Amino acid sequence: MATENNANIGFEKQIWDAACVLWGHIPAAEYRKVIVGLIFLRYISSAFEKRYQQLVDEGDGFEDDKDAYAEDNIFFVPEDARWSKIASSAHTPEIGTVIDDAMRAIEKENTTLKNVLPKNYASPDLDKRVLGDVVDLFTNMDMGDTEESKDLLGRTYEYCIQQFAAYEGVKGGEFYTPASIVKTIVAILKPFKNCRVYDPCCGSGGMFVQSAALVKSKQGNLNSINVYGQEKEPATYRLAKMNLALRGISHNLGSEADSSFTHDLHEGLRFNYIMANPPFNLKGWYNDNLKNDPRWADYATPPESNANYAWILHILSHLKADGVAGFLLANGALNDSDTLDIRQKLIENDRVEVIVVLPRELFITTDISVTLWILNRNKKGGNYHGRNLRNREHEILFMDLRQWKENPVKHENKKKVFLSSKDSKNTENITINLAGQIEKAAEIYHTWQNEGTVSEKYAVPELYRSVKVYDSQLTDEERKNNVPTIESKGYTLTPSKYIEFIDHDLKIDYEKEMARIQAEMQEIMKQEKESQQMLEDAFRGIGYGID
Numbered sequence: 001m002a003t004e005n006n007a008n009i010g011f012e013k014q015i016w017d018a019a020c021v022l023w024g025h026i027p028a029a030e031y032r033k034v035i036v037g038l039i040f041l042r043y044i045s046s047a048f049e050k051r052y053q054q055l056v057d058e059g060d061g062f063e064d065d066k067d068a069y070a071e072d073n074i075f076f077v078p079e080d081a082r083w084s085k086i087a088s089s090a091h092t093p094e095i096g097t098v099i100d101d102a103m104r105a106i107e108k109e110n111t112t113l114k115n116v117l118p119k120n121y122a123s124p125d126l127d128k129r130v131l132g133d134v135v136d137l138f139t140n141m142d143m144g145d146t147e148e149s150k151d152l153l154g155r156t157y158e159y160c161i162q163q164f165a166a167y168e169g170v171k172g173g174e175f176y177t178p179a180s181i182v183k184t185i186v187a188i189l190k191p192f193k194n195c196r197v198y199d200p201c202c203g204s205g206g207m208f209v210q211s212a213a214l215v216k217s218k219q220g221n222l223n224s225i226n227v228y229g230q231e232k233e234p235a236t237y238r239l240a241k242m243n244l245a246l247r248g249i250s251h252n253l254g255s256e257a258d259s260s261f262t263h264d265l266h267e268g269l270r271f272n273y274i275m276a277n278p279p280f281n282l283k284g285w286y287n288d289n290l291k292n293d294p295r296w297a298d299y300a301t302p303p304e305s306n307a308n309y310a311w312i313l314h315i316l317s318h319l320k321a322d323g324v325a326g327f328l329l330a331n332g333a334l335n336d337s338d339t340l341d342i343r344q345k346l347i348e349n350d351r352v353e354v355i356v357v358l359p360r361e362l363f364i365t366t367d368i369s370v371t372l373w374i375l376n377r378n379k380k381g382g383n384y385h386g387r388n389l390r391n392r393e394h395e396i397l398f399m400d401l402r403q404w405k406e407n408p409v410k411h412e413n414k415k416k417v418f419l420s421s422k423d424s425k426n427t428e429n430i431t432i433n434l435a436g437q438i439e440k441a442a443e444i445y446h447t448w449q450n451e452g453t454v455s456e457k458y459a460v461p462e463l464y465r466s467v468k469v470y471d472s473q474l475t476d477e478e479r480k481n482n483v484p485t486i487e488s489k490g491y492t493l494t495p496s497k498y499i500e501f502i503d504h505d506l507k508i509d510y511e512k513e514m515a516r517i518q519a520e521m522q523e524i525m526k527q528e529k530e531s532q533q534m535l536e537d538a539f540r541g542i543g544y545g546i547d
Contacts, residue, residue, distance in 0.1 A: 032239075033118035033120055033235075034118065034120065034121065034126070036118075036239065036242060037099075037103065037117060037118035037121075037242075038099075038134065038135070038138055039138070039246070040117070040242045040245070040246055041081075041083070041086070041099070041102065041103070041106075041117075042083055042138040043246055044074075044075045044077060044106070044245070044246075045077050045081070045082050045083035045084075045086075046083065047074050047075070048069065048074055048075065048076065048077040048082070049077075049082065049083070049084075051068070051069055051072060051074050055068055066109070073248050073250060075106065075109075075110045075113070075245070076109045076110060077106060077109070078105045078106070078108075078109055080101065080102065080105055081101070081102035081103075081105040081106050082102075083138075083139070085098065085102070086098060086099060086102060086135060086139075087135060087136075087139040090132040090133075090135040090136055090139070091129070091132040092132075093128055095121070095128050095131055095132050095135065096121040096122035096123065096126055096128055096131060097121075097122045099121040099122075099131075099135075100119045100120070100121050100122050103117040103118065103119045103121075104117075104119060112241075112245075113241070113245070115238075116238045116241045116242060117238075117242070118238075177203060177206050177207070177277040177328075179206065179210075180438070181277070181328065181358070181372075182206045182207055182209075182210045182275075182277075183210055183438055184358075184372070184438050184441060184442075185207070185210075185275050185326040185327075185372065186207070186210040186211055186214055186275070187214075187438050187439065187441070187442040188326055188354075188372075188374065188441065188442045188445050188446075189273050189275065189324055189326050189374075190214065190442075191211045191214060191215060191225065191272070191273045192215070192272075192385050193215055193224035193225065194224050194225075195215075195224075195225060195226070195272040195273060196226045196227075196228060196269075196270075196271045196272050196273070197211050197225060197226070197227055197228070197271060197272070197273045197274070197275065198228045198229065198266065198269075198271040198273070198274045198275075198318055199228075199229045199230075199274065199275055199276050200229070200230050200260040200274070200276055200278070200311070200314060200315065200318070201230070201231065201232070201260060201276055201277070201278050201279065201311075202229035202230060202231050202240055202253065202276075203231065203236055203239075203240065203277065204236060204239040204240050204243050205229065205239070205240035205243040205244050205249075205251075206243075207275040207276070207277075208227045208229065208240075208244060208249060208251065209243065209244070209247055209249070211225060211227075211273070211275070212225055212227070212247065212249050225249075226250075226252075227244065227249055227250070227251040227252065228251070228252045228253075228266055228269065228271065229251065229252075229253045229254075230253065230254055230258065230260045230264075230265050230266065231253065231257055232257055232258060232259045232260070233257060234257040236257075237253065237256075237257035240253060241253060252266075254266070259285070260314060261285050261286070261290060261307070261310060261314065262287060262289070262290070264314075266318070269318065270318060270319060270320040270321075270323065271318055271319065271320060271323055272320055272322075272323050272324070273323065273324055273325070273326075274315050274318060274319060274323065274324075274325035274326075274327070275325070275326050275327065276311070276315065276325075276326075276327040276328070277327065277328045278307070278308075278311040278327065278328070278329070279307075280308075280328075280329065280330040280370070281306050281307075281308060281330050281332065282306070282307035282308075282311075283305060283306065283307075285304075285307040285310060286302075286304040286307075286310075294317075295310075295313050295314055295316075295317040296310070296313045296342075298345075299313055299341075299342045299345050299346070300341050300342050300345075302339065302342065303338050303339065305338075306336075306338070308329050308330065308332070308333040308336070308339070309333065309339045309342050309343075311327065311329070312327075312329075312333075312342075312346070312373070312375070313342070315327060315375065316346075316351060316375060316377075319375065319377050320377065321377055321378060322377060322378040322384070323376075323377050324353075324374065324375065324376050324377075325373075325374070325375040325376075326372060326373070326374050327372070327373055328358075328370050328371065328372055328373075329370065329371050329373060330370060330371070331357065331369060331370060331371050331494075333371065333373075334355065334371060334492060334493040334494045334495075335492040335493065335494050340490075340491060343491055343493065344491040346375075347396070347469055347486055347491055347493075348469075350379055350393055350394060350469075351375050351376070351377065352373070352374075352375060352396055352493065353374045353375060353376040353379060353392065353396065353397065354372075354373070354374035354396065354397045354398075354399070354445055355371060355372075355373060355374075355396065355397075355398050355399070355493050355495055356371065356372040356373075356374075356398075356399040356400075356401060356441070356495075357369055357370075357371055357372075357399070357400045357401065357402060357495050357496075358370055358371065358372055358401055358402075359401055359402045360402070369402055374445070379391070379392040379393050379395075380393060381451065387446075387449070387450065388450065388451040388452075389449050389450060389451060390449065390450065390451040390452070390453075390454065392448070392449065394468060394469040394470060394473060395466055395467065395468055395469070396466075396467050396469065396486060396493070397444075397445065397448050397458075397464065397465075397466050397467075398464060398465050398466075398467060398493075398495040398498050398499055399441065399444060399445075399463065399464040399495065399499075400462065400463065400464070400495040400496065400499050401441060401463075403462050403463075444463075444464050448466060454466070459499070459500065461499070461500040461501065461502050462499065462500070462501055462502060463499070464499065465495075465498050465499045465500065467484065467485065467486060467498045468485050468486070469485060469486045469487060470485060470486075470487050471485050471487050471488055473485070484497065484498050
């Protein structure tokens, strides 16, 4: 495997295919722990060994000093837990126990990993011979350069999580948000250095990984972004902890897995950016202790039957005075009558900035179209981290990306799907210029924000439109032309109520089209008569007439 370098984009799949030999009859959720645990163990051991050798070469005797590793954000790996020990035991009956013991030893030495690492390798359900082969697979990876290896193993980790999400179906959606959606949110929000980012339902940490990647590409320093999150499901919480540690991203996910509603682990903290993919239309989120919760004291208590607006108000409560949030919700939240009072007040308080309807088929678990909401606590304009923004008070930008046709990559017999890398087993449906599409969507938003770049009418039919909230904001000409406002549409946030859609049937030249159809029908009828005559002549030729 050492011959497969980091530039080989198929390497992740090779790891996955080889590791799948181990799967056997183990449930996907259990097998997920096996593979991601090995990826994590391989990386932290490699990073430790590289730093260990540096310290030995320096000759100051600090190679066993934990602080010498912590200052470089490297986990201390005790001798019996190092990969060399794992590799030497690969083809012994005790390999499962050796790995479990290594995981326990690492947790003991690194308190931030306590109860995080999987310890199920000694299970009788795991074929120890095949487990040894998988250990060999990771042993033979070229780990000479730790930074490149981190990228390689990080990609492999994400790829495996993606595949497990596909195999686990609905449950998989709880820990994995498709990369295309995460990249879109990050491209629109553009988190900057020295900022705090929060995700109240962080899954396996994808939002943080992409945010850190953007910051690193611009400023080159991961330490300039502070990551905070919370996750309710214990297994997913552990996935996120490993994912972020693998990437070298310092983080605060709280001390345990718990609900952001009933036990907010970051209560009182405010953030520059919030990015989230909450579970759609969540039921069972409410209990009586939340009745007078301060998060919705200025609005109304969200419906017990659906947590969509509870997520909105929770997110809003954690935004700084100039904070921005981007998150996904089911489309029903755009016009649900049960939440009209909350939605109207959000609009009147000028918290809603952008509504983007995304295409179908983005998710593994559902083919419905969903909405990206952008909330902003400060739409007044001015200088914002080097950008001169115009005043967008009482305006909302709507985008509908379901009909996007720009920059498709043409493939025969394949669907054109905006933003969809079909993050699932059916990866053949990668049919568009994903990076170009995401960049264009972000450009529409940023152009609308920027001072001096927006004319009176900022709109493209079937794609986007800037809409004013109140009828009183309209000019006489706009009133004459029945330009819609949020108020006139009853405070619905459905983009199709505002974006202009063209009746393409009006462009058809019916006279010309009917003449074409008539000519085709005449030709078909002529051919039919000729065929009938040929058939009759053939029967007569063999002595059978047709009356």
